[in-house]
Each structure stands twice: as C-alpha cells, then as structure tokens.
Amino acid sequence: MDAALADRLRADLLAARYTVDRLRQLWGDEADAALARGDRVPALRAVRDAHDPAALLARLLLLGEPADDTAIARALPTLGAEGARALGLVDAAGRAALDVRPSAAIDASGPVDWLIVSDLGEAQIGGPLPPEHVLGVGGASITLSGLIPTSPVERVLDLGTGCGIQALHAARHARAVVATDISARALELAALTLALNGVTSVELRQGDLFAPVAGERFDRIVSNPPFVITPRADGVPLYEYRDGGRVGDALVEQVIRGAAEHLVPGGTAHLLANWEYRSTMAGDGLARVRRWVEQAGLEAWVVERERQTPAEYAATWIRDGGTRVGTPEYEALAEAWLDDFDARGVHAVGFGYVLLRRPADDRAPRLVRTEVLGSPLPSAPSGIGDHLLTCLAAHDRVASLDDAAFGTLRLAVAPDVTEERHYWPGDDGPTVIRLRQGGGFARTIEADAALAGLVGACDGELTIAAIASALADLLEVDEGALRAQLLPQVRELVLCGMLRVA
Ligand SMILES: C[S@@+](CC[C@H](N)C(=O)[O-])C[C@H]1O[C@@H](n2cnc3c(N)ncnc32)[C@H](O)[C@@H]1O
Incomplete structure (x- = not known):
C-alpha cells in the first residue's frame, strides 16, 4: 500500500465528512435500511444528482456507480483519478474496484x-x-x-x-x-x-x-x-x-x-x-x-x-x-x-x-x-465482553467459598435487574415471579416467593445467611432446607451478574 496515496484519500474522506450520519442525512433511513439488505437502489436514487462531497464519494466508493476521470477527481480532489487507480479504488473503466464506507461504533x-x-x-x-x-x-x-x-x-x-x-x-x-x-x-x-x-x-x-x-x-x-x-x-x-x-x-x-x-x-x-x-x-x-x-x-x-x-x-x-x-x-x-x-x-x-x-x-x-x-x-448485542469479564470476576470471588463462607457475603441487586409479577385476577399471591436482567444476556429467571424475597432483601447490608434465616421464619419452613434450596440459586445469580458482592 502506498502510504502517501492513502494519506491523500484520507484527507478527501475527512474533508467530505464521509460518515454514517452524514450519509443517512443524505439518503434517509429507508434507503439506509435497504442498503443493509444489500439493495442499493433507494440510496442511489437519493444521491444520483446530489453535489454534496459525501454524496459524490458514496456514489463512487459505496454504491459502485461508474465515473469518468472528471467525476472521480471531483469526488477525490486531493487523490485524483490517477491516485484512485493506483490505490486500486477504481479500475481502468472508472468502475469501483473496492468498497470504502464509513462505519460507526x-x-x-x-x-x-x-x-x-x-x-x-x-x-x-x-x-x-x-x-x-x-x-x-x-x-x-x-x-x-x-x-x-x-x-x-x-x-x-x-x-x-x-x-x-x-x-x-x-x-x-x-x-x-x-x-x-x-x-x-x-x-x-x-x-x-x-x-x-x-x-x-x-x-x-x-x-x-x-x-x-x-x-x-x-x-x-x-x-x-x-x-x-x-x-x-x-x-x-x-x-x-x-x-x-x-x-x-x-x-x-x-x-x-x-x-x-x-x-x-x-x-x-x-x-x-x-x-x-x-x-x-x-x-x-x-x-x-x-x-x-x-x-x-x-x-x-x-x-x-x-x-x-x-x-x-x-x-x-x-x-x-x-x-x-x-x-x-x-x-x-x-x-x-x-x-x-x-x-x-x-x-x-x-x-x-x-x-x-x-x-x-x-x-x-x-x-x-x-x-x-x-x-x-x-x-x-453490545457490552457482552465486559459483562462476561464481570461474571468471571464474580466466579473468582465466590467459587472457592463453601456454603458457610458464601452465606456470610452481603449482596446487592445489580441495577439492571427488575422483577415482574403476574397474578390471577383477584388473587393476593402471584402465580409467576420473574427476575429480568436488562443488560448482559438479558436473562429471565423464574423465582419462587423465597428466592424473590431473598433477592428483594439484598441491599448490601444483610448477609445471605441472615436473609435466609428471616425468610424461613416468615414462610414457616425449615431453615436448613430453605438454605440448601436457595444457595445454589443465589450462586447462579451472582455468576450471571444479577446479584453483586457488596
Ligand atoms: C469471517 S472473516 C472475519 C473478518 C473480520 N475479522 C470480521 O470480524 O469481520 C474470517 C477471516 O479469516 C481469514 N482466514 C481464512 N482462513 C484462515 C486461516 N486458515 N488462517 C488465518 N486466517 C484465515 C479470512 O481471510 C477472513 O479474513
């Protein structure tokens, strides 16, 4: 690759504001969606007669419209038609040979x-x-x-x-x-x-x-x-x-x-x-x-x-x-x-x-x-990589803890977690409780009253063991059995980033 020619191309692309937003402004959302489906016609129709520098570039480098040397030089004033051929952007007949397009992230x-x-x-x-x-x-x-x-x-x-x-x-x-x-x-x-x-x-x-x-x-x-x-x-x-x-x-x-x-x-x-x-x-x-x-x-x-x-x-x-x-x-x-x-x-x-x-x-x-x-x-999905590293860190923090040590942890509910309850009309108790994660893998976990109660009490102040003990009293069930049921579920919620060690 000729670095000097690449610099000249870069100067033209930057000067023309050849960006995703600018192109969307020029041809609109519908044409943009059509392009994403591989259909260039709506975008081509929108910029066929436009004189905007970004439109000239898009016709040549993104939509594959053939151009003569004058049109190439108008689109790429610093690089010029000869430079465009030398960089392999267009062939001898003035047809695009490469796709150069903006991408936003x-x-x-x-x-x-x-x-x-x-x-x-x-x-x-x-x-x-x-x-x-x-x-x-x-x-x-x-x-x-x-x-x-x-x-x-x-x-x-x-x-x-x-x-x-x-x-x-x-x-x-x-x-x-x-x-x-x-x-x-x-x-x-x-x-x-x-x-x-x-x-x-x-x-x-x-x-x-x-x-x-x-x-x-x-x-x-x-x-x-x-x-x-x-x-x-x-x-x-x-x-x-x-x-x-x-x-x-x-x-x-x-x-x-x-x-x-x-x-x-x-x-x-x-x-x-x-x-x-x-x-x-x-x-x-x-x-x-x-x-x-x-x-x-x-x-x-x-x-x-x-x-x-x-x-x-x-x-x-x-x-x-x-x-x-x-x-x-x-x-x-x-x-x-x-x-x-x-x-x-x-x-x-x-x-x-x-x-x-x-x-x-x-x-x-x-x-x-x-x-x-x-x-x-x-x-x-975005942000999954960071989410998974957070999950790995949670695993590292709790995997070696036995249940007694795990029970001494104080947990807080992650800020992207919400709870959803469904009731039969007229009933006091919910028929379904779901915990939903907003980010990460957008998990949905079905919870019974005990798990939902434990998660709801995770405010970073009380230990898991203390919450489980209070719940056993409230629900009038055996504390040991309740703890044996809840701890694996709580470990899973920690691993998936829905509960965090405070
Ligand atoms: C699916 S593309 C991914 C391109 C880009 N990284 C992306 O995420 O869009 C796979 C790439 O692997 C390259 N490739 C194919 N076989 C390969 C091999 N045996 N060793 C290394 N790269 C290979 C291809 O040339 C191609 O560029």
Whole structure:
C-alpha cells in the first residue's frame, strides 16, 4: 500500500465528512435500511444528482456507480483519478474496484467513526462473490465487536482480521495489536483501513491461524474465525472469508487449542464459532466444545445462541455465497453439504459465543460453563465482553467459598435487574415471579416467593445467611432446607451478574 496515496484519500474522506450520519442525512433511513439488505437502489436514487462531497464519494466508493476521470477527481480532489487507480479504488473503466464506507461504533470509551475498506459486495458486482472476497463489516463482525472487552490491556491478537474491523476495536483498548490473516489481499485492505483511520498500533502478519505468532502470548485474543462448515468436494466454492479449509468444525477446535498456547496466564479469548452435533456417544455439540476446552487446560463460558438443522445450515451458507435457491447450482451444493454432514453423522449445528481464559493460577477453581441461551438476544448485542469479564470476576470471588463462607457475603441487586409479577385476577399471591436482567444476556429467571424475597432483601447490608434465616421464619419452613434450596440459586445469580458482592 502506498502510504502517501492513502494519506491523500484520507484527507478527501475527512474533508467530505464521509460518515454514517452524514450519509443517512443524505439518503434517509429507508434507503439506509435497504442498503443493509444489500439493495442499493433507494440510496442511489437519493444521491444520483446530489453535489454534496459525501454524496459524490458514496456514489463512487459505496454504491459502485461508474465515473469518468472528471467525476472521480471531483469526488477525490486531493487523490485524483490517477491516485484512485493506483490505490486500486477504481479500475481502468472508472468502475469501483473496492468498497470504502464509513462505519460507526460505540463502546465503553464512547462513539467512534471509522472508514472501512473491503471488496465489493454482491449488489455492486451484480453476482456471486469470488472465492478471494474480503468481507466488509457484517452482522457477525458487529456481534464479535460486542463480545470484545474494553478494559485496557497490553497486547491483543486479532486472528483472521479481514478488513481490519476487530483490530480497530482492539486498538482502542490495547497498547499493541497483532492482526493476522491467511489472505494477502485481506491484509492489503486491512492496511488501507488502518491508514485511513490513522491507527498505527496494529501490526499485520500473514499466515495460517496461529503460525504468524508462534511462541508469542497475548493478553487478549479476538477472532471471528472462518468457522463455516464446508464440504471438501469438487465444485464447492471455497470462500476464504468464511472457510478455514478444515473438515467439519475442526477449525474451531484448532482455534480453541491454539488459544491455550498463545494466552498469558489470566488472558482471555473471545470468539464466534460453530459446533457440530453428531449421532455418536460423545456427539453432543456443546459437550464436544467442553472437551476441547478441558483438554487445552482452559476455562470457558460457551453460549449457544442458535441451532440449525443440516438443511437450514446448508441453505444459509449457500445463499450467503450468492447462489439462489431452486437453481441447479443450489441443488448440487445442497447435496454436497448434506453428504458431508451425513458422513460424520451430523444432525445439528450450533452457533454461539466462546469466551476462553487461561487460568491465572493452577490451584484456583476452574469454570467451564456451556449453556443454551434461553432468552432471545438482539442480533448484535453490545457490552457482552465486559459483562462476561464481570461474571468471571464474580466466579473468582465466590467459587472457592463453601456454603458457610458464601452465606456470610452481603449482596446487592445489580441495577439492571427488575422483577415482574403476574397474578390471577383477584388473587393476593402471584402465580409467576420473574427476575429480568436488562443488560448482559438479558436473562429471565423464574423465582419462587423465597428466592424473590431473598433477592428483594439484598441491599448490601444483610448477609445471605441472615436473609435466609428471616425468610424461613416468615414462610414457616425449615431453615436448613430453605438454605440448601436457595444457595445454589443465589450462586447462579451472582455468576450471571444479577446479584453483586457488596
Ligand atoms: C469471517 S472473516 C472475519 C473478518 C473480520 N475479522 C470480521 O470480524 O469481520 C474470517 C477471516 O479469516 C481469514 N482466514 C481464512 N482462513 C484462515 C486461516 N486458515 N488462517 C488465518 N486466517 C484465515 C479470512 O481471510 C477472513 O479474513
């Protein structure tokens, strides 16, 4: 990448106020929503005759409108048409060759506007993506961004950086970031992304999985790895952006095992992943992930957000590559996917979030938790990474306490927890009591009168044991039995961040 040309492009983009907000002002919310669905027509119609500098840039770099040298120079006055060609932004015919678009994010440090370089999408090229496609910021990228904690650390590894979006997030909270990818093209585009955002703390390295960081350790690893399960059969396109070239979910297993060798003690990894459910004795998907984690000597909190049948999974990823259902191409690919799943006895595929931690201390109790999320989550939840670190800290605080010691703790209800009660008309007592978490995983816990009473009394002043004893008197039940019932439930609420140690 030519740094001087990148600087000139950056100057043009900044001068034009090429931001998410500015573009939304220009074309409106409806066109914005259409663009998110891959439909560029409403946005194009809104800015076709506009002279605003951001509109000129959007037509060229985001909507894929061809332009002659005069129009390119008007959109990019500092870079010029020749510079745009030299940077690979446009081809000889003046058609966009790269996608450069603003991207906005907000995390614990506040809002940020970035400029992201990626390959053209299906809407711009008008057909299926080529195998070497470099992905822009998509739903999965945004989901992973929400899983990355924002506490400051020294070194972060972004494995499979693509356009560089996670490296940008990581650089906000780390002194140094190493971003790797197997694709030379991805690294070229990531370099341009970093230059356009003036980020200098990210080092780019090429290679397969952890090979570029052999022998190195990091405080934090983040990865939206190429986890998509793909048949190794003739005629199946291999998209580098989503397929790491392994059989089944072996790539996820390798990333988990590799993380153990590349985290400092106490370091954490934050991943998106798929896992297969197989028709064998040890085929349960989450149990398989648990085994990989335990064999690697790691701690983990694994959350399954979604489970698909083989047919649903195949359809998702065949369509993602731009092949339409009902076509002969689609049917050949669907056969290949289902043959591949049959060969391993796969009857379902789980998708979710994986938090890993290398134990800080060999003697401390370890947490390996796998769960299927009961409550629906927004598709791009934010702040989950920070929430999970708070949960891990709660685990560290209470896991080694026996029930007697745990009972001496004073707890307070987390500020995002509310209680909901349902009554039959005319009844005095509730038929259902639910505790709802506003942040984190937005959990809903069904509580009986005793648990609701205990949570309601957690004001940071009284110990758990004192509250349980008062409740036993009030409800006229055996104190020991009530304590035995409540303590595991209270531990779970502490672990999930709904009760906090005062
Ligand atoms: C799903 S994309 C994620 C891109 C970006 N980090 C994000 O969150 O949007 C996966 C990336 O992994 C890269 N990749 C594929 N196979 C790889 C491998 N064996 N080793 C390292 N990176 C790989 C792809 O080129 C792609 O950029």
